[in-house]
Amino acid sequence: MFARAFRVRANTAIKGSDRRKLRNDVAAAFPNFSAEQLAEFIPYKQELNVIKIYCHRGEAVTVYMNQKNPILFEVEKALYPTVYSLWAYPDLLPAFSTWPPVLQKLAGGADLMLPGVVVPSSGFPQVEQGTLCAVTLLGNRAPVAVAVATMSTAQMLAAGMKGKGFAVLHTYLDHLWEYGDKSYPPTLAPLVPDCAGDEEEQEGKEPVSSFPPDPVQHVDMGDLSLKEQDSCAELLGKEESHENRAAEPAENASPEDQQQPEDSRTPQEQMDALFNQCFFHALKCKVKKSDLPLLTSTFLRSHMFSCCPAGQQLDIKKSSYKKFSKFLQSMQNQKILQVKELNKGVESIVEVDWKHPDIKAFVVPEEFSSASAAQDSKNEDGEQVYHAPEIIPLYGVSTQMVPLFQESGHGKGSVLSSNEVRDIIINYVKTNELVDESNKNLVKVNAILCDCLLEKSEQDEISHLTWDDLLSRCLERLQPFHQVTFVGQEPVVRKGYIAHIDITIAQRSSNKKVTIIKNLEPYGLDPQCVANTLQQKAQASATLNPVPGRKDRVQVQIQGNQIHHLAKILLEEYQLPRKYIRGLEKAPKLGRKK
Known part of the structure; x- marks a missing residue:
């Protein structure tokens, strides 16, 4: 579906x-x-x-x-x-x-x-x-x-x-x-073995995670056998060969490597350490300040479970705490967080000390991808850190401009940066010896430049163009594209110019004004987060409404003229360039009312 x-x-x-x-x-x-x-x-x-x-x-x-x-x-x-x-x-x-x-x-x-x-x-x-x-x-x-x-x-x-x-x-x-949020499935051990077989061989084996760090798995379906009698044997055979390959380097390892001591901790101590690791990982990378108050059961299932390393499983009964409430009480005694009973029999985490030394000192395990770490990065207050994207204007070769670019090996649809376009034009002019001998600032217009860059009414009148005019005319006749790059993500190239963040003031009944903000999505901004932040700063109600004519976008509407607050959020907190924002000049003039 x-x-x-x-x-x-x-x-x-x-x-x-x-x-x-x-x-x-x-x-x-x-x-x-x-x-x-x-x-x-x-x-x-x-x-x-x-x-x-x-x-x-x-x-x-x-x-x-x-x-x-x-x-x-x-x-x-x-x-x-x-x-x-x-x-x-x-x-x-x-x-x-x-x-x-x-x-x-x-x-x-x-x-x-x-x-x-x-x-x-x-x-x-x-x-x-x-x-x-x-x-x-x-x-x-x-x-x-x-x-x-x-x-x-x-x-x-x-x-x-x-x-x-x-x-x-x-x-x-x-x-x-x-x-x-595109999070990965947690690793949960099966309640019973999935395949029928020798129970003694399966006993004591750690569950194998089925999910790689990369959610996209390219598998040759031709190698897959789905016959029920052969499937278990085939999978177990692959696992045994994988285990044998994994064991080969150990045989060839140096004596010093082979003499590394095994974990001497008891299973209970190991489970306590795993709970501590998942607890600090969840606070550092999963929970935001705006999530509080957070049900303790939600914190365990939705946040700590997802931080559990592959092949391991959190089980509070195997720890020294026996109950999750006692584990949280221990953390509360260390003044890391505060737990309260907001409803009868239902406990919630109401406060977290994000500056606590234990939280700040925790290092995310290497097995969790760098992309997830970048996505989940937070500041000292536990808030999601927003990084403004890098936006680069690009230009596509149109049908009309193909004769001018084909000498450089670029055909229709080729996407170039402004510097690449400039270099191609300069090389074309020099290769075809079009620089005016008497005035180096002028370029002679040949047949191709005439067809590509001049209007019909200009073709009989203009024989020379300045370098600036030549380049500006060329960029005007190329198709606009733009490239957006977010931190930790691959660049994305889209057609057209990037839509400006549009801020307007509208009049409502009883002569009331509202501020409307559109086109936040292309900049990686969540309209709901912007509405919540603006609502807190302006102390006014904010709502989300669909953008007329755009089924895939929503607009933020907040009571009153709030452009001053909005400018601080977009320019100072999110550090977006002013050139991508329209409507900031409509801010109310301060000091007029007495």
């Missing part, structure tokens, strides 16, 4: 009455939710957004957002959880496992066929036709897809595990996942 890009029609904050109705609908759709989990999933005070979208096939879908991540989508009055929700509640739906290479096919829009389903030793969960299910990958309990069973468990077995088993609605790596 979300294999291709969708179109956003509206993005609004949910009302109190709609929030209560949504909570009741979720409780009815997913009876496995406890009261505490339901209060965590649909919070009472935390802001939720409702987004109306149209998929590429025309389906109208309602998406519910919480903390910038889609948590639910609704199609024809039926609610479905997203993979972000299932990572926090992995046992919410009955789960069926498949092979890691199949994920790319599912993300591309394919349904899950029964030959690709792994048969566990404990048997399949019992489901009926039309049951909502989760799809996991072998070795990891974190769901990667949401699907509807096309037949019951009994029918699957009666069919000899042939045919289509599940109609896939949403997957990790699809466009709905991309609409969130």
Whole structure:
């Protein structure tokens, strides 16, 4: 359903009455939710957004957002959880496992066929036709897809595990996942072994993470065997050969390397250390100041679990604390954070000392990608750090300008920088000896320059052009492009000029004024974050509305003329160049009112 890009029609904050109705609908759709989990999933005070979208096939879908991540989508009055929700509640739906290479096919829009389903030793969960299910990958309990069973468990077995088993609605790596924070699935150990086999051999083995640091996995599907009798043996054979290859360097290692002592800590001490590592990693890279107050259960499931290294699993019962509340109490005693009971039986983290020496001294493990570290970077107050993008104007060779650029090897559609265009023009003039001998500042206009740069009315009148006029005419007749580069990301080249951030003042009823801000998205700015920041500084209400004629963008509207506050945010805090902002001159003149 979300294999291709969708179109956003509206993005609004949910009302109190709609929030209560949504909570009741979720409780009815997913009876496995406890009261505490339901209060965590649909919070009472935390802001939720409702987004109306149209998929590429025309389906109208309602998406519910919480903390910038889609948590639910609704199609024809039926609610479905997203993979972000299932990572926090992995046992919410009955789960069926498949092979890691199949994920790319599912993300591309394919349904899950029964030959690709792994048969566990404990048997399949019992489901009926039309049951909502989760799809996991072998070795990891974190769901990667949401699907509807096309037949019951009994029918699957009666069919000899042939045919289509599940109609896939949403997957990790699809466009709905991309609409969130693009985080990776956590590593959750299976409750039971996925493959039938010798239980003694499987006992004590660490779970293998199915997810590489790079979410895009290029796998040759020709090497994949989905036959149920051979699949487990094939996978175990690959794992054994991988383990043998990994063991080869150890045999050839120096005696000093081989004599390195093993971890002498007890399993309980190791689990305590793992909890400490994930705790500080989550505070340093995952939690923002604006997230507070944060439910302790949400902090554990949504933040600490995602910081757990591959092949390891957090289990509070194996630690010396035994209860997560006691672990947080220990951290509170060290004055790292403060926990309060905001509702009866529900504890929340209400304050974090971001300048605490232990938080500042923590170093993120190397196994977590640098791109994620750049994305999750924060300042001392725990706020997300915004880095203004680098914007470079580019120029594309149009059909009219091809004769002028073909000598340098550039055809129609070639994209060049202004310096490259300048060098090409200078070389063309010098190669064709077009510099005027009597005046070096003038360039003789030959037939190609005449056709490319002169209007019809000028062709009989102009025989020479100055260097400045020659270059400016050339740039005017090339197609505009621009390149945007964000920190830690690859440059993106787009057609046309980059849209300016547009600030206007509009008149409303009772002679009230509102400030409207458009085109924040091209600069990597989240309109909701800008609205929240502006609302705090101006002490005025702010809303998000769809931009007329632009289904993929929203505009921020705030009461009053707030251009002074907006200028400080955009120019000083976000450090955006003034030339990309229009409307700052409409700021009210201070000091006139007495």
